[in-house]
Amino acid sequence: MTEHEHIVSAFSQEIEALRTKILRMGGLAEQLLADAVATLDSRDADRAAAVILADRRVDALQSEIDEEAIRTLARRQPMASDLREIIAVIRMAADLERVGDLAKNIAKRVAAIGAERHSAQFGRGLGHLSGLALGQLKDVLDAYARRDAAAAVAVRNRDGEIDALYNSLFRELLTYMMEDPRTITMSTHLLFCAKNIERIGDHATNIAETVHYVVAGEPLREPRPKDDSHNYASLRYPADPAP
Amino acid sequence: MTEHEHIVSAFSQEIEALRTKILRMGGLAEQLLADAVATLDSRDADRAAAVILADRRVDALQSEIDEEAIRTLARRQPMASDLREIIAVIRMAADLERVGDLAKNIAKRVAAIGAERHSAQFGRGLGHLSGLALGQLKDVLDAYARRDAAAAVAVRNRDGEIDALYNSLFRELLTYMMEDPRTITMSTHLLFCAKNIERIGDHATNIAETVHYVVAGEPLREPRPKDDSHNYASLRYPADPAP
Numbered sequence: 463m464t465e466h467e468h469i470v471s472a473f474s475q476e477i478e479a480l481r482t483k484i485l486r487m488g489g490l491a492e493q494l495l496a497d498a499v500a501t502l503d504s505r506d507a508d509r510a511a512a513v514i515l516a517d518r519r520v521d522a523l524q525s526e527i528d529e530e531a532i533r534t535l536a537r538r539q540p541m542a543s544d545l546r547e548i549i550a551v552i553r554m555a556a557d558l559e560r561v562g563d564l565a566k567n568i569a570k571r572v573a574a575i576g577a578e579r580h581s582a583q584f585g586r587g588l589g590h591l592s593g594l595a596l597g598q599l600k601d602v603l604d605a606y607a608r609r610d611a612a613a614a615v616a617v618r619n620r621d622g623e624i625d626a627l628y629n630s631l632f633r634e635l636l637t638y639m640m641e642d643p644r645t646i647t648m649s650t651h652l653l654f655c656a657k658n659i660e661r662i663g664d665h666a667t668n669i670a671e672t673v674h675y676v677v678a679g680e681p682l683r684e685p686r687p688k689d690d691s692h693n694y695a696s697l698r699y700p701a702d703p704a705p
Numbered sequence: 706m707t708e709h710e711h712i713v714s715a716f717s718q719e720i721e722a723l724r725t726k727i728l729r730m731g732g733l734a735e736q737l738l739a740d741a742v743a744t745l746d747s748r749d750a751d752r753a754a755a756v757i758l759a760d761r762r763v764d765a766l767q768s769e770i771d772e773e774a775i776r777t778l779a780r781r782q783p784m785a786s787d788l789r790e791i792i793a794v795i796r797m798a799a800d801l802e803r804v805g806d807l808a809k810n811i812a813k814r815v816a817a818i819g820a821e822r823h824s825a826q827f828g829r830g831l832g833h834l835s836g837l838a839l840g841q842l843k844d845v846l847d848a849y850a851r852r853d854a855a856a857a858v859a860v861r862n863r864d865g866e867i868d869a870l871y872n873s874l875f876r877e878l879l880t881y882m883m884e885d886p887r888t889i890t891m892s893t894h895l896l897f898c899a900k901n902i903e904r905i906g907d908h909a910t911n912i913a914e915t916v917h918y919v920v921a922g923e924p925l926r927e928p929r930p931k932d933d934s935h936n937y938a939s940l941r942y943p944a945d946p947a948p
Binding site: 525532535536539541542545546549552553556632635636639640643646647650653654657681 | 768775778779782784785788789792795796799875878879882883886889890893896897900924
């Protein structure tokens with residue numbers, strides 16, 4: 463092995479290690495979201511506390527990834543596609559850290575809500591929303607692992623479904639609050655939980671754009687297809703009856 | 706001038722150009738926040754539309770900064786402190802892009818709220834909150850311009866004030882909603898506006914940490930002093946009367 467080949471191979475190993483860590487971080491973030499939403503459904507404060515604690519592992523992984531990525535930049539002085547690879551790792555780690563944070567925030571609200579129950583219908587809607595967000599996270603991490611730019615673009619194009627569902631849950635919560643003001647405190651916490659899941663979908667979209675950038679070698683230029691005009695629902699009192 | 710000095714000087718110029726762009730981007734983001742909050746107070750839909758449009762300039766600046774930073778990395782292969790400088794620019798641009806986005810989101814809610822008025826007391830509270838966030842943004846950008854790590858740490862340590870005020874506004878909105886369910890739709894939009902401003906404070910904190918990292922040469926290891934337990938207020942119905 464020549465010295466150059468040695469360097470190239472050490473560099474590939476470093477990139478490979480970073481990639482593996484991103485996928486691990488992604489798996490952890492997915493788990494946090496799933497656990498946080500389960501906790502919200504069961505109102506299990508112990509499990510919520512575990513989610514809050516587990517987010518530290520996501521944060522620690524981001525710090526490790528950042529430090530290793532910057533060390534690799536300094537040591538290997540990579541060009542073109544290798545440079546993109548490392549920049550992408552730093553970006554994805556930042557998005558996954560936020561996903562963990564948003565999941566932790568949902569778990570924190572479980573204690574604030576206490577034992578108060580939300581409607582079964584809203585519970586199903588929230589479960590569906592988190593299912594969509596989890597699917598987006600899983601698909602975009604798979605796209606990264608398989609280096610599949612088309613799959614990443616497909617993830618980005620599906621984000622509108624999450625926005626539409628978030629919007630209908632937002633309206634639903636408004637009607638509950640209007641019908642029974644005793645539910646207002648719980649409903650505002652649930653509103654933020656739903657918003658957090660919608661934001662997690664946005665981070666999956668960011669990651670999809672990063673995967674496209676690293677695989678295709680250039681940023682996605684077309685604007686996001688997302689129409690977020692429905693995110694600003696203006697429901698007047700008295701509310702329409704919930705269907 | 707030797708060839709080496711030539712390269713060094715071209716590099717310094719590139720870093721300087723990036724720094725200038727960050728400060729310009731920061732100034733724009735500050736302006737967007739100030740305009741968005743003014744718009745929320747005046748319910749001026751035209752001005753809100755202008756804020757929404759102006760956010761594109763913030764986004765465009767981030768793209769430019771990212772591309773130039775990555776080009777500089779590829780071309781100059783910087784080591785140690787120069788590398789930190791460029792990584793810092795990429796991070797700050799990402800935070801400022803989010804600040805612009807959050808301000809735009811406030812402006813978008815102006816149309817959703819329509820002509821409905823919020824209480825003068827809440828208006829003052831929100832003005833105070835945005836004043837704090839603007840102060841944090843300004844101070845952290847000054848700290849970056851002056852390369853003042855201590856000033857950056859001071860910004861980070863002040864974030865708790867924003868959180869405390871956000872919390873009291875959150876409680877205030879809950880009482881309005883409980884007292885008069887006709888205000889629920891407007892109040893939930895205002896809730897998100899207040900939350901967005903609180904998040905802008907978090908981005909100022911992120912930037913403060915980045916400034917410390919680039920000036921002092923290492924990440925701030927102590928955990929943030931912020932106690933966010935009050936962010937999850939659990940106000941029960943019937944509400945305490947507003948003071």
